[in-house]
Amino acid sequence: MTTAAPPLIRQRAETSAARASQVWKVYGTGEAQVVALRGVDVELERGRFTAIMGPSGSGKSTLMHCLAGLDSVSRGQVFVGDTEVTGLNDAGLTRLRREKIGFIFQQFNLLPTLTAQENILLPLAIAGRKPDQQWFQTVIDTVGLGDRLGHRPNQLSGGQQQRVACARALVSRPEVVFADEPTGNLDSRSGAEVLGFLRRSVTEYGQTIVMVTHDAVAASYADRVIFLADGQIVAELTGPTPERVLDTLKSLDRTAQPGTEL
Amino acid sequence: MLRATLKSLLARKLRLVLSGLAVLLGVMFVSGSFVLTDALGRSFDNMFSSAMAETDVLVTARPAIDVSELEGESVPGMLAAADRDAVAAVPGVAEVVGVVQADGARVIGTDGKVVASFGPPRFGANWTGETGGLELREGRGPTSADEIAVNVTLAELSKLKVGDRVGVLTTQPKKLFTLVGVFGYEGGLPGQGPVHEVRFTEPVAQELMLGAPGAYTSLSVTAAPGTDPAALRDAIKSRLGDKYVVQTGQEAAAAIAGDFKTILSLFNNILLGFAGVALFVGTFLILNTFSIIVAQRTRELALSRALGASRRQVIGSVMVEALAIGLLASVLGLAAGVGVGALLAKLAADFSSLVLASISLPLAAVISAFAVGIGVTVIAALLPALRASRVPPVAALQEVATPDRPLTRLTVSGASIGALGAGAIAFGLATSGDAVMWLLLGGVLATFIGVSLLSPVLARPVVSVLGRLFSWSVPGRLGRLNSGRNPRRTAITAAALMVGVALITGVNTTISSADRSLRGDAETGFQADLIISGQESPGVLPTFDEALLPRMRAVPGIGTVTAEYNDQALINEEPSWAAAVTDLPAVVRDLSLVAVAGSLAQPGPGEVVVDDQNATEAGLTVGSTVTVKLPKGEPASYRISGVYQRAPFYGGYIFGTDVVPGMRFPQPSFAYVRLADGADDAAARKGLEALLVDSPEMLVEDKQQYLDRELGEGAQLLLMIQILLGLAIVIAVLGVINTLALSVLERTRELGLLRAIGLSRAATMRMITVEAVVITVFGVLLGVAVGIGLGAAVVQGLADEGLSTLSIPWPAIGLYLAAGAALGVLAAVLPAIRAARINVLTAIAHE
Structure with missing residues (x-):
């Protein structure tokens, strides 16, 4: 990997950052069997911001977990970049997470013992890599945390903590950043800040981001929205607006689950 | 509320198992001690009552020198043949058997060495036929003098067979005998338990064991049919007067067993002391567990408060939990204690060929098990329960747990309790009397509690410094930060380890200081080139034939050989050791003794020399007289002819050889040897050893070898103490495991995150592991610091007894630190595996 080159030029022959092919995920056996994913095929393009939406229990989180190698699939294949995730052992998955994946969680998940800066640099420290000072500075400036780097998580607001978590995910310049409801715990203003920042990192630095969300407004920041229901991809939008996302959701509710909810 | 409590109890099995285990181990130790000593005690009862089965009345002489079992051996008195005849004439007496029995008959085994005893007496006695339950197993009884x-x-121990020629050491040098018989006792008993017995013909026994022809140590009386033993006892008593002790056989058996039981109960108390330490440590563990449980249940407790539970109910819910654990741990601990006690009793019996009485459960074991088990748990849970009751209902609605409270109050109370403890120790060491023991005990306890309360304050800086050692790697750094995260928890876990380590270090410091002080003085003071001496054992002072002295002096290269004889004596009615030397000026030179008053010339008949300390205590000056009673012979007056300065390694009364015939072992037990100038050391030594071939107990050693052997006993004591304190350490390590397991549980989400961003399982x-090692090393450091303090205090307090130098055993302390780190690694194994197995996904999803 040419870490010294600016991210925009980091283009390779293939354009997908992550790919799922005929992925099935089944929990339990017999009576208690639950099928979370039914043969999902999806390709997430490099340098794009993709949102995954769907009602509760649609399998959107499961899909993300499988794409990120956090969960195993029952059938099918998952690739991150040119690495096949399915079939990797724990050591391989650990290496994959170190080198190619960044995470942003709903609960921020910062280490309370470390300062903001230490939290941001933690993935690099774990991997034993030296931070690229210039890139680190860029990330810090983008998230606007310059004066808060010495603070511990409990001295930061929720929005600030999530910005630290974003910076942590981006600082190692992973192949893909997976964001699981990143604004779920934030008020709308802080949420907007975080989403704006994610958007910028895609547009300006060519970062690939996959985000699971409930929120139509959040989804509207993405380049592309994939809708899941009952473990299958049922719709897709490009260039979404909040209204179009809501309309799609409503139509899904009517067609896929007549008589339930709403 | 009760049901809610029991449900939450079940939900937290792991941590409760661990803290319950601590109580269980302590209870096991306590009840095991009781079961062990009870079984051994009843075994002794059986042994002595069977030995006395055929004796209706026993007549013994009052001890010539009566010393308690703990201070030395009492010197038995003797009865004369005339006494036997007098008893035989009492109406109602069917038979009188004169018994000669004294400790100190050492058989030389087939390997040429004296058959060793680990404490039980080695009796030399007269053959009285197959009486008193004695049965021949092989051969016959002795009939002729050899x-x-x-x-x-x-x-069995000596591997000797009937027909072998056997060397026996008694109060006289080695004599050769033919082994003609092997005997045991009724009911298949191999003998009087672990006791060694040699039976001679009566005149030989009297000559060799008592040095007094015609004398007996006791008379075993059989009553005529129809005569009541108690009535016969009274009849004999009135005939003999007050000079002798007259008891029925049962009384005598009980009295002998009673002596053994005194020792057993002392032994029991020592075991209980160690059990106490273990339980004290267990208290820390329980306190910690309950504190953590309460902290974790804050929301739940607040919720129950918000729903209307009273403070009392909250306290009750925590205490019920403690009670349940205490009860369970007591029951299981008691069961385990019975098992362990029975096992140890069996081992002890096998080791000493004692016939073990049946194992039973003494009431004391049951009562103490429950009192201790439930008591400790409930007391330890009290503070956390009070804290739980102070959780405000509003905490149910708040996201974050209560912030760390400031440590000021803890620190202040820790410092004051610690100072109080140190003060009590200082005062205890400075004073004397009955209160000393309690002052010291209370002082040590208060010191431990004080330091434990101070440890959270110490934890931050110490842990941060310690952690730097591991900071070179990310996992190390994270581990360090985690251990510094909850200073109270880290501190109390470490403090539990501190207790055991402090005691071990304290004892080691004291022993090493004693060693160093004595060695230092002895190394400069000892001027003899070689020392001939034997390893002392209870009841026996190894000696060699005084006829060898001239032949020793004739060995090429030998300059002077000065012999010393020793025995107990009553001097002005006080039990003391008496020494007799062949040449006092030589001893003065060889041991660098210094005259304080009078002359240190060889004491003539009726003269004695004494050290200044004894002189001051007894109010003696040159010219004053003392009454001296030796084991054999009548009291006599001696005049103080000189006073010398007590050396740390030498003191006491020194006589001329005129007292030797009054000693039980009228042979030299020591000799100080000077070599001639330019002599061949090795050749001279070989020459001496060749002469001592018939005294296999005697060793020819140079100063260094002699001191190493004599001071080696300290090392054995230390080893014993370390083994017994092992349990306290084990419990402390359980505490570390507990704390780590809880940390892993609490930080599931964090661990999941770390794994998600690329931390490998190994990391x-x-x-x-780093977190564990930091905790244990911190605990050992605390323990070492407190231990050195305790040791220094003891050394200071014993300065009068010759402890002149404080010597800190650095190599041992280094070892303790290494062992602490190793224990940390060990304690971390299970929690670390658990942490590594955390499923990243569920950890992060986990709310």
Whole structure:
């Protein structure tokens, strides 16, 4: 990997950052069997911001977990970049997470013992890599945390903590950043800040981001929205607006689950 | 509320198992001690009552010198043949058997060495036929002067067979006998338990064991049919007067067993002391567990408060939990204690060929098990329960747990309690009397509590410094940060380890200071080139034939040989050791003794020299007289002819050789040897050893060898104490495991995150291990610091007893630190595996 080159030029022959092919995920056996994913095929393009939406229990989180190698699939294949995730052992998955994946969680998940800066640099420290000072500075400036780097998580607001978590995910310049409801715990203003920042990192630095969300407004920041229901991809939008996302959701509710909810 | 409590109890099995285990181990130790000593005690009862089965009345002489079992051996008195005849004439007496029995008959085994005893006496006695339950197992009894029989215990240990020629050491040098018989006791008993017995013909026994022809140590009386033993006892008593002790056989058996039981109960108390330490440590563990449980249940407790539970109910819910654990741990601990006690009793019995009485459960074991088990748990849970009751209902609605409270109050109370403890120790060491023991005990306890309360304050800086050692890697750094995260928890876990380590270090410091002080003084003071001496054992002072002295002096290269004889004596009615030397000026030179008053010339008949300390205590000056009673012979007056300065390694009364005939072992037990100038050391030593071939107990050693052997006993004591304190350490390590397991549980989400951003399994385990090692090393450091303090205090307090130098055993302390780190690694194994196995996904999803 040419870490010294600016991210925009980091283009390779293939354009997908992550790919799922005929992925099935089944929990339990017999009576208690639950099928979370039914043969999902999806390709997430490099340098794009993709949102995954769907009602509760649609399998959107499961899909993300499988794409990120956090969960195993029952059938099918998952690739991150040119690495096949399915079939990797724990050591391989650990290496994959170190080198190619960044995470942003709903609960921020910062280490309370470390300062903001230490939290941001933690993935690099774990991997034993030296931070690229210039890139680190860029990330810090983008998230606007310059004066808060010495603070511990409990001295930061929720929005600030999530910005630290974003910076942590981006600082190692992973192949893909997976964001699981990143604004779920934030008020709308802080949420907007975080989403704006994610958007910028895609547009300006060519970062690939996959985000699971409930929120139509959040989804509207993405380049592309994939809708899941009952473990299958049922719709897709490009260039979404909040209204179009809501309309799609409503139509899904009517067609896929007549008589339930709403 | 009760149901809610029990449900939450079940939900937290792991941590409760661990803290319950601590109580269980402590209870096991306590009840095991009781079961062990009870079984051994009843075994002794059986043994002595069977030995006395055929004796209706026993007549013994009052001890010539009566010393308590703990201070030395009492010197038995003797009865004369005339006394036997007098008893025989009492109406109602069917038969009187004169018994000669004294400790100190050492058989030389087939390997040429004296058959060793680990404490039980080695009796030399007269053959009285198959009486008193004695049965021949092989051969016959001795009939001529050069024949002996031995008991089964001794025959097995010595591997001697009937027909062998056997060397026996007694109060006289080695004599050769033919072994003609092996005997045991009724009911298949191999002998009087672990006791070694050699039976001679009566005149030989009297000559060799008592040095007094015609004398007996006791008379065993059989009553005529129809005569009541108690009535006969009174009749004999009125005939003999007050000079002798007259008891029925049962009374005598009980009295002998009573002596053993005194020792057993002392032994029991020592075991209980160690059990107490273990339980004290267990208290820390329980306190910690309950504190953590309460902290974790804050929301739940607040919720129950918000729903209307009273403070009392909250306290009750925590206390019920403690009670349940205490009860369960007591029951299981008691069961385990019975098992362990029975096992140890069996081992002890096998080791000493004692016939073990049946194992039973003494009431004391049951009562103490429950009192201690439930008591400790409930007391330890009290503070956390009070804290739980102070959780405000509003906490149910708040996201974050209560912030760390400031440590000021804890620190202040820790400092004051610690100072109080140190003060009590200082005062205890400075004063004397009955209160000393309690002052010291209370002082040490208060010191421990004080330091434990101070430890959270110490934890931050110490842990941060310690952690730097591991900071070179990310997992190490994270581990360090985690251990500094909750200073109270880290501190109390470490403090539990501190207790055991402090006691071990304290004892080691004291022993090493004693060693150093004595060695230092002895190394400069000892001027003899070689020392001939034997390893002392209870009841026996190894000696060699005084006829060898001239032949020793004739060995090429030998300059002077000065012999010393020793025995107990009553001097002005006080039990003391008496020494007799062949040449006092030589001893003065060889041991660098210094005259304080009078002359240190060889004491003539009726003269004695004493050290200044004894002189001051007894109010003696040159010219004053003392009454001296030796084991054999009548009291006599001696004049103080000189006073010398007490050396740390030498003191006491020194006589001329005129007192030797009054000693039980009228042979030299020591000799100080000077070599001639330019002599061949090795050749001279060989020459001396060749002469001592018939005294296998005697060793020819130079100063260094002599001191190493004599001071080696301290090392054995230390080893024993370390083994007994092992349990306290084990419990402390359980505490570390507990704390780590809880940390892993609490930080599931964090661990999941770390794994999600690329921390490998191995690195996760390393992180937990570093946390454990930091805790244990911190505990050992605290313990070492407190231990050195305790040791220094003891050394200071014993300065009068010759402890002049404080010597800190650095190599041992280094070892303790290394062992602490190793224990940390060990304690981390299970929690680390658990941490590494955390499923990343569920950890992060986990709310």
